[in-house]
Amino acid sequence: xxxxxxxxxxxxxxxxxxxxxxxxxxxxxxxxxxxxxxxxxxxxxxxxxxxxxxxxxxxxxxxxxxxxxxxxxxxxxxxxxxxxxxxxxxxxxxxxxxxxxxxxxxxxxxxxxxxxxxxxxxxxxxxxxxxxxxxxxxxxxxxxxxxxxxxxxxxxxxxxxxxxxxxxxxxxxxxxxxxxxxxxxxxxxxxxxxxxxxxxxxxxxxxxxxxxxxxxxxxxxxxxxxxxxxxxxxxxxxxxxxxxxxxxxxxxxxxxxxxxxxxxxxxxxxxxxxxxxxxxxxxxxxxxxxxxxxxxxxxxxxxxxxxxxxxxxxxxxxxxxxxxxxxxxxxxxxxxxxxxxxxxxxxxxxxxxxxxxxxxxxxxxxxxxxxxxxxxxxxxxxxxxxxxxxxxxxxxxxxxxxxxxxxxxxxxxxxxxxxxxxxxxxxxxxxxxxxxxxxxxxxxxxxxxxxxxxxxxxxxxxxxxxxxxxxxxxxxxxxxxxxxxxxxxxxxxxxxxxxxxxxxxxxxxxxxxxxxxxxxxxxxxxxxxxxxxxxxxxxxxxxxxxxxxxxxxxxxxxxxxxxxxxxxxxxxxxxxxxxxxxxxxxxxxxxxxxxxxxxxxxxxxxxxxxxxxxxxxxxxxxxxxxxxxxxxxxxx
Numbered sequence: 001x002x003x004x005x006x007x008x009x010x011x012x013x014x015x016x017x018x019x020x021x022x023x024x025x026x027x028x029x030x031x032x033x034x035x036x037x038x039x040x041x042x043x044x045x046x047x048x049x050x051x052x053x054x055x056x057x058x059x060x061x062x063x064x065x066x067x068x069x070x071x072x073x074x075x076x077x078x079x080x081x082x083x084x085x086x087x088x089x090x091x092x093x094x095x096x097x098x099x100x101x102x103x104x105x106x107x108x109x110x111x112x113x114x115x116x117x118x119x120x121x122x123x124x125x126x127x128x129x130x131x132x133x134x135x136x137x138x139x140x141x142x143x144x145x146x147x148x149x150x151x152x153x154x155x156x157x158x159x160x161x162x163x164x165x166x167x168x169x170x171x172x173x174x175x176x177x178x179x180x181x182x183x184x185x186x187x188x189x190x191x192x193x194x195x196x197x198x199x200x201x202x203x204x205x206x207x208x209x210x211x212x213x214x215x216x217x218x219x220x221x222x223x224x225x226x227x228x229x230x231x232x233x234x235x236x237x238x239x240x241x242x243x244x245x246x247x248x249x250x251x252x253x254x255x256x257x258x259x260x261x262x263x264x265x266x267x268x269x270x271x272x273x274x275x276x277x278x279x280x281x282x283x284x285x286x287x288x289x290x291x292x293x294x295x296x297x298x299x300x301x302x303x304x305x306x307x308x309x310x311x312x313x314x315x316x317x318x319x320x321x322x323x324x325x326x327x328x329x330x331x332x333x334x335x336x337x338x339x340x341x342x343x344x345x346x347x348x349x350x351x352x353x354x355x356x357x358x359x360x361x362x363x364x365x366x367x368x369x370x371x372x373x374x375x376x377x378x379x380x381x382x383x384x385x386x387x388x389x390x391x392x393x394x395x396x397x398x399x400x401x402x403x404x405x406x407x408x409x410x411x412x413x414x415x416x417x418x419x420x421x422x423x424x425x426x427x428x429x430x431x432x433x434x435x436x437x438x439x440x441x442x443x444x445x446x447x448x449x450x451x452x453x454x455x456x457x458x459x460x461x462x463x464x465x466x467x468x469x470x471x472x473x474x475x476x477x478x479x480x481x482x483x484x485x486x487x488x489x490x491x492x493x494x495x496x497x498x499x500x501x502x503x504x505x506x507x508x509x510x511x512x513x514x515x516x517x518x519x520x521x522x523x524x525x526x527x528x529x530x531x532x533x534x535x536x537x538x539x540x541x542x543x544x545x546x547x548x549x550x551x552x553x554x555x556x557x558x559x560x561x562x563x564x565x566x567x568x569x570x571x572x573x574x575x576x577x578x579x580x581x582x583x584x585x586x587x588x589x590x591x592x593x594x595x596x597x598x599x600x601x602x603x604x605x606x607x608x609x610x611x612x613x614x615x616x617x618x619x620x621x622x623x624x625x626x627x628x629x630x631x632x633x634x635x636x
Contacts (some may be wrong), residue, residue, distance in 0.1 A: 016206055020199040021142055022087060022095070025102060028140045029084035036077035036109070036136070040070045069112055076108040106141065109133045110155045118162040130159055131180060138188040142195050148188040156181050219292040221271055222278035227299070227347075230291035234301055234343035237289070242338055249304045249335045250343075251311075252350035253281070254358070255296040255318075256328035264325050280317035284310050299347050304335070308365055315364075330354050334368040352376045378424070382432045383439050389419060390448045396420050397452045398619035399470070401634060402590060402612045405604035410634040412469045412503070414612065415453050416619045417445055443481040446474055450488065453502070454495040456622045465626055466636055471503035471533055476510030479518045485525055499528070505535040505556070511546045522550065533590075538578070547585060555582045559593025559613070566598060576606045583607065 047066055051058060083101045086093045113133025121127050138152055156177060163169050217229040225233075238245070255277065262270040274296060281290050281298055288302035302310075315329050332354025336346050352375075353368040389395050399413035419427035436442040453470050460467040478484050492499065504525055510518065526532060533554040534546065538561060557578055565571055575591070582589045594600050594613030603611055617628075628634050 016203045017199050018095070020202055021195065022098060024195055024198075025142055026084040026087040026098075028142070029080050029102060029105075030088070032136055032140050033077040033081035033084065033105070037074060037081065040074035040077065043070045044074070069115060073108055073112045076105045080105040102141065106137045106151075109137050110151075114155065114159045114162065117159060118166070121163045122166045127159070127163075134180070134184050135187075138184050139191065142192055143188055145189050145192055148192070149185060152181065152185055152188065219278075222275050222292050224278045224282055225289075225291045227291050227293060227344075230289060230299060230301070230347075231343045233289050234346070237301065238336060238339040238341065238343065238346075240339070245336050245339065247304055248301060249307065249333050250346045250350045251300040251302065251307070252293065252332040252334075252347060252354045253298040253300070253311075253314075254330045254332075254351075254354050256330050256358075257325055258296040258327065261323065261325045261327060265323075277314070277318050280314045284313045284317070293347065293351075297351075299350065307333070311365065329364060330357055331365045332356070332368065333366065349373070349376060352379075378427075378431060379435050381424070382419075382427075382435045383441065385421075386432075386436060386441050386444055389421070390444055394420050394422070395445065395448045395452070396621065397449055397456065398621060399625045400612060400619040401617040401625070402471075402610050403616050403634075405600070405608055405611055408616070408635075410468055410629070410636050411610060412471060413625065414471045414505075414619075415449055415473075417449055418619075437475055437477055440477055440481060442475045443478045446472075446478050447482070447487060449473075450491050454491045454497050457497050457501055458495040460622075460626065466629070467501070467626075468636060469501050469503055469531075471505050473505045473507070473535060476507070476518060479521050484521055485528065488525070488530070489528065499530055503531045503533050503554070505533045506552075507535045511550060519550075526551065534587075536592075547581075547587075552587060554610075555587045555589050557589060557591040557608075559591075562591070562593045562595070562599050562613075565596065565602075572602060575603070575608075579603075579606050579608050 044067065047058075047063065047070070051063060079101050083093060083098055087098060110133055113130040117127035117130025120129060134152070134155065138148055143151070160169055160174070160177060163173075217225060219226045237248075255274075258270070258273075261273065265273075274292075277296075278292060278298065281300065285300050285302050288300050290298065290300050293299045311329065311331055318329060319327055332350040332352065334346055334349035334353060341349075349368045349372075352372055353366045356372060357363045357366045396418045398416045398418050400416060401410055402412040402414060403409060404411050417429055417433070419429075419432050421427050433442070433445070436445055450472055453472060457467045457470065474484055488502065488504070491497075492502065506522065522532065531553045532551075533556055534550075534552040535556045536558045537546075537555050538558040555578075557575070561571055561575055561578075579589050588610070589608045590610035590612060591603050591608050592612050594603065594611040594615050596615065600611060600615060617634075620628075625634075629636060
């Protein structure tokens with residue numbers, strides 16, 4: 001029933017429908033008015049020509065009537081044209097004015113058609129002017145079906161009435177008029193229905209676009225704004241004067257231990273918890289700009305008053321229910337000094353401050369400082385320049401000696417990365433390795449180290465120098481980002497290096513992740529004949545599970561075991577137990593961080609086969625290593 005009412009034009013138009021029909025009639029009005037203006041100008045010129053140069057004698061009444069009709073229609077056409085152009089140009093033409101002009105133009109066209117058609121009929125001619133104007137008005141402009149029916153019927157009735165005053169209208173003329181009436185009415189209704197389908201399509205697209213726009217501004221899970229919305233709203237805010245900016249702060253919120261919550265309760269419960277936190281933030285920071293940054297991270301742009309009090313309120317709501325997993329909320333804060341800082345960088349500064357207290361118990365809030373600013377831009381420099389550093393050769397390989405405990409002879413080296421930067425000088429690994437891992441760029445560094453090591457070994461062999469086997473560290477992320485097995489194989493083939501010259505080191509903590517891809521890669525490396533070394537054993541919490549589930553050739557005991565070696569009586573029996581355990585399961589042992597003779601002698605006494613540390617040499621360039629070998633400082 002609703003559709004029938006809509007098709008008959010009884011329902012009110014929506015805003016989209018009004019705009020569509022107005023625009024459609026404006027477009028049609030331009031074409032129609034241009035044709036009418038051209039015709040009337042031609043007719044006016046023709047009348048004037050007949051008066052001045054024609055052989056026909058025209059009465060003054062005839063001239064006045066025809067010229068008046070043509071001029072009136074010409075003026076109406078000009079008004080229609082101007083109004084239609086203004087509407088299409090987006091000018092503010094009142095709806096009532098537009099309708100009055102269009103309706104007035106239509107009535108004038110119909111009146112002109114009736115009048116001229118009546119005159120032609122009176123002379124015994126065909127009423128083409130009437131038919132033309134009927135087609136113009138109802139075949140081009142859009143009318144509601146009921147309005148078209150009433151207006152069209154009235155026009156035909158009036159026309160036939162005037163024709164009948166001249167001479168009685170015969171049946172043939174009536175039938176032809178009725179046929180024309182039906183044809184024009186059907187045409188008008190068809191135009192309306194086609195336009196209605198067009199407007200429905202446009203309205204549907206408008207709804208879809210509005211929905212997509214809303215979706216693009218909202219976080220799917222929590223319903224609060226997303227970062228796209230946050231950045232768009234923050235940009236005009238940052239244009240405020242510095243004294244106004246100083247009253248506000250960007251906050252970065254990180255839910256502490258949320259990963260454990262997900263593991264304990266599952267992802268559906270985790271999602272519900274995130275919704276709860278988002279609602280708490282929305283409630284407490286009611287008038288602030290908030291957004292979900294990613295995962296369990298949120299950002300807030302708010303006034304700088306009672307910040308910690310309000311954050312504690314969020315923590316209270318967040319932890320109102322009792323959970324087996326202990327949760328917390330770490331928050332970093334950043335206040336922009338000027339509007340030159342983009343919103344994304346402002347959030348990154350707050351995030352940097354938050355990350356600085358991530359593992360600090362009891363500290364839940366941290367302001368971004370000048371020292372952090374220097375570290376932040378160093379971090380950004382690393383990310384932005386890692387490709388250039390690899391290409392330009394800024395990444396250097398330093399080799400740290402590994403010796404046998406039995407005779408102190410050199411049996412290998414570990415390849416360690418150093419960044420020799422033209423601007424910052426020698427950047428320590430602690431400043432760039434964690435950054436590259438965080439931004440998933442570590443594979444670029446590790447592939448560079450692999451290629452450099454193979455090149456160094458190849459050059460040494462070609463020059464007749466002996467180069468000891470090299471152990472190379474691979475990050476867990478390497479196995480996600482690249483095909484490590486293929487990369488190692490290709491590099492060794494390119495430089496014609498024996499597999500015995502390369503030892504593949506994998507950190508124990510990387511094996512905590514039950515990663516099938518990593519497990520398969522380790523199996524492939526073993527099948528291909530590479531020596532596999534377990535790096536930093538004892539640094540994680542699952543060392544025994546690693547020994548149970550994986551097979552390694554060498555266990556590298558973490559240097560942390562040698563901290564306070566002389567002062568801690570527990571270290572010696574622990575080290576002895578680890579060495580004995582390794583022997584029992586068929587693994588060789590190497591202890592890192594050996595700095596004193598006392599530690600070395602103890603490790604040798606318990607059967608640890610290899611050691612590495614400052615006692616035997618710091619990491620050094622290839623040239624220094626070969627020079628020390630040639631001088632006899634190291635016996636291979």
